Amino acid sequence: MNREAPLGVFDSGLGGLTVVRALRAALPHEDIVYLGDTARVPYGTKGPATVLRYALNCTRALVDRGVKAIVIACNTVSAVAPDRLRADFDKPVLSVIEPGARAAIRSAGDGRIGVLGTTATIASGAYVRAVSANSTRCEVLGRAAPLLVPLAEEGWLEGEVPSLVVREYLQAFVGKGIGAVVLGCTHYPLFRPLIEEQVRSLLGPHVNVVDSALATADETRDFLVDRELTSTRTRPGELEFLVTDRPRSFEAVAQRFLGDAAPAATVIDL
């Protein structure tokens, strides 16, 4: 494995940029190739066979670009595809659900874990399995929050509409003894201020909001360090963006989200 090769990161759209931002903070010298499958976004409303097919396409495209490892920056894909991607491609595959679940267990104290995710992620039961695998104690309550992806993709991140949508989804957790709420979709951290405010007001001031993107970046760093797979370069890592549609609107959001670091996006066909 060439430790100077880039990391390959993918998502259905722009949600995975929250993982890219966290990876760049945790691993500032790594080159990253990011693929957003904007021609087929969203994934979270699709069935598992379709999501798996799309995930195989994305991984193939990144592997063909010589990446040293794959980071699935999408909870929906992480819920259905990691085992198959590991079997089909000879690369390390990291996903967001295990790190998110472990961070949630640490944050929830004696409370239950509430998971907001896409319809596909919640239906998969992946967070329940990941929490059970890492704790004998924590209980998981899932709530599908599908409208947050289109709101994020439209850049409708604040104001009355997203606020009302978030409040509606959080109702599922009221009075349920929740200790931590997991942002179980990489789009959701875009609403973090709004979600934190509503979590505090509806569920209580000591309920933590867990961002699986941050937990994933930390675990990716530990994984690369343990295997001596980190780049030895000292220059800042470079970013490359690949999308399957609408590069200009992707760039606009990426710019707002990553600042000057955001490069132009290249359109590829999967």
Added chain:
Amino acid sequence: MNREAPLGVFDSGLGGLTVVRALRAALPHEDIVYLGDTARVPYGTKGPATVLRYALNCTRALVDRGVKAIVIACNTVSAVAPDRLRADFDKPVLSVIEPGARAAIRSAGDGRIGVLGTTATIASGAYVRAVSANSTRCEVLGRAAPLLVPLAEEGWLEGEVPSLVVREYLQAFVGKGIGAVVLGCTHYPLFRPLIEEQVRSLLGPHVNVVDSALATADETRDFLVDRELTSTRTRPGELEFLVTDRPRSFEAVAQRFLGDAAPAATVIDL
């Protein structure tokens, strides 16, 4: 052309069911094959080249099933693809924008025409062109209303959230002398009661709401009658559903929307 062959109707998802309902009322003896590309919904946030590619896939699948004509039950596809579909396939191709524009001209009186549509439909300028082609008088104001498609696909059709979203979109028309508002996306008639209420309260009691699905069904009937392409059968027409993902959730919405007429959906790969 075999006049007993079915009509082929397609959309990105379930929005086109509003056209199917109208077609069944206008042409009760016609068989209909409906294709919802639920694996790639929504189309309205995608770029024109991607939408065209998906439209070619859908039309190919319907033509291969021997349909006598294609009804594009999607404004986004109607905005970018009809000429190309007519060039590539030896079938009549009917679309929703021309009929919607003509109905709007009749409804708007001396007022302007407000069009709610997807980002792609509004960006295409297709309604402006269709209105100009049919009237020297009417002026068109477009407003992209992209959140209504995911709300419809999720079945979130009433209550505070869609109400607030609709109100937000209609703000673009307040004080602009609007005579008619076109539901320029086949998903939007699912919100018709809510949109009509808000149009009346925000824009005035005499502003009409124009459903391009109804206008399309009427023009399709006239087209088939003029060319002697209507079925000669007297039994009720049969419906067949094809989808590219999540057949059960499609069936649930179709059932609610069409009642007993809704058959099971078959999954196909495009």
